[in-house]
Amino acid sequence: MIRLRSLRNKLLAVIALVMLPTVLVSIGTIVVYDLHIYEQTITDDMTTQAELIGHMSAPALTFDDDRLAHENLALLRLRPKVDAGAIYNAQGRLVAQYSAAGEQGGAPAAPGPEGFRIEDGKLYLFKRILDNGEVLGTVYLRADYEVLARFLDYILIGFVAGLLALACAWLVSRKLNDVITRPILSIAHVAREVVATGDVSRRAERLGEDEVAELAGSFNKMLADIEGRKRELETSNREIARESERRREAQQEVMRLNQELEQRVHERTLQLEMVNRDLGMAMEEAKSANQAKSAFLSSMSHELRTPLNAILGFAQILTSDKLPSTLAQKKEFAQHILKSGRHLLTLINEILDLAKIESGAVALSMEPVALPEMLQECEAMMVPLATGRGIRLLFPERCTMNVTADRTRLKQVLLNLLSNAIKYNREGGAVVIDCAPSGPGLLRVSVQDTGVGLRPEQVRMLFQPFNRLGQEAGVEEGSGIGLVVTKRLVELMGGTIGVTSSPGVGSMFWVELKTTEPVPVPPVHVTTPLVPGVPAPARDSVTLLYVEDNPANLKLVQEIIRFRPELRLLSAPDGQLGLELARAHLPDVILLDINLPGMTGFDVLRQLRTDPRTAAIPAIALTANAMPRDVERGIAAGFFRYLIKPINIDEFTEAINSALRNLGNTGDAGKTGNIGAIGNNDERPAPLLAEKKEES
Structure with missing residues (x-):
């Protein structure tokens, strides 16, 4: 280990590290330059x-002389490195080609x-053949690219040069050993003995009068100083x-007190955080409950x-x-x-059902x-x-299993799921009912329709009160709480309910x-006659614009007018069309419902x-949003009047009379000239409805 760390070996390494990179950099520079x-x-x-080939072959391409093109390519045999060519x-048609022997x-x-x-070691060239700026064709050449072989030769040369550099470094280090390393090694030997024994009374031998000898003297003086300071x-x-x-004892006492x-601070902080967390949760629960209450009351008021x-x-x-009439x-x-x-009765019944379920009175x-038997009754x-x-109902042919449930509530x-599947289906669609085991002791009854489907955000809001599936369509009536009641009833019967939907499917x-276990129950056949609805005819107007998505409400105003x-x-029927009609016809008064599909x-x-x-x-608001905050919001928004359904x-x-009088006072005589009977000279509003003229 000492020999591996000797100054002689380090000197050899220094010389080698100086010579070897110099040789490699020189060879590398030559290699890069040569390859370039x-x-x-x-x-x-x-x-x-x-x-050259393109210039020689231009006449051949001009006159479609394939033989001349072949003769021009045949000259490539004089270029041994070019092993293939084409014209x-x-x-883009291949006119002539050339391949060297063995390629x-x-x-x-x-x-x-x-x-x-x-x-793959080949150089490929495509060159356009031009004549007076016109492209006559293309020349293709393929040649050997010998850069890799030349690079390997240079690597071998560099390896041999490196070995020679190392040999020279070794010879130089042997000559410098006695001159440089021996005095230094003598000092190192004394230093090792001092370190090993701790005896600072030892002194190094002074050889010569050069810098190494001065180093030995300084080292001896340092040992003398160390010896004196050691005692101190x-x-x-x-x-x-x-x-x-x-x-140390005082610090330990301070650390114990800290x-x-x-x-204590940590315990008090945790207690405070728990109190704050409980308070925040209570405030959030109170806020959520208040918001839910307000939203429910507002929605219920509108739906009623x-x-x-x-x-x-x-x-x-x-x-x-x-x-x-x-x-x-x-x-x-x-x-x-x-x-x-009937719609109001259904809504009230569902609200009462929901109230009874929420209060635990069911x-x-x-x-x-x-x-x-249950499916047979529902089918009838x-x-x-x-x-x-025009919708087909497809009930399962074999469904012999029984479930534990309340017969009336099931x-x-x-019926609620089937009614929704029919109501929100497309004309001529189908409703498929199926039942199959879904796990040990469980049976799944599914109702699948072919309607427009629901988006993921609609599915997330589906089982919330007054969330109507057909709300965006604006044509299907519904309370929006039927599914809420259905979900709560299923859960009270110990079951679960879910939905999967794909938009457009x-x-x-x-x-x-x-x-x-099966229990025989006599079948009950129930038939319910279908009462078709009476379509409401549409009317046009150039004076009053009514934006309303409910056909019955529109019919009512039509009959009044x-x-x-x-x-x-x-x-x-919606806000966007209402804006377009208002800009096109500029009516005298605009009647606006608040809850419109698309935009409010x-x-x-x-x-x-x-x-x-x-x-x-x-603009006069004509809406079922009757909460006081709704009225205040409507007046603040700029409605001329806020009328409640x-x-x-x-x-x-x-x-309407006040709105038309207001137009007359602002000097819009052109607007009010056709409705003179509405505005009277006295303070009492003139009746909007006159006696109907007898038809001729």
């Missing part, structure tokens, strides 16, 4: 050869991009040790007032002496009232229920509804319940006010 010159030479040579015409692989079928490329340090160290012991203080609007509105028409019209109005009343009678009740929509769950709702021949109504009534009002053409048109015809009349 070689590459430049071969590329220039190949380019010159390609230009292509301007259309495999001819020319490519079509010319490549102009330029060089190197692959031994005395001082004893004093320092005693002082250090006292400080640890106790940190522990929507059908009430049609009921009370058409009822006012039927009971008003100022609005005579024919027998057919009375029947149509009554059908609207009946339809809205009593279930759990018993074995035979699925075949749903067939008329599906037939009216039937309610299945359809949705599948499934219910999992516990199975039980119809009895005044000088008033005409323009309607739009507030969004429509905001865009109307930013457009100079429609900024001055008074169900419509009060007198308030409706007064609001």
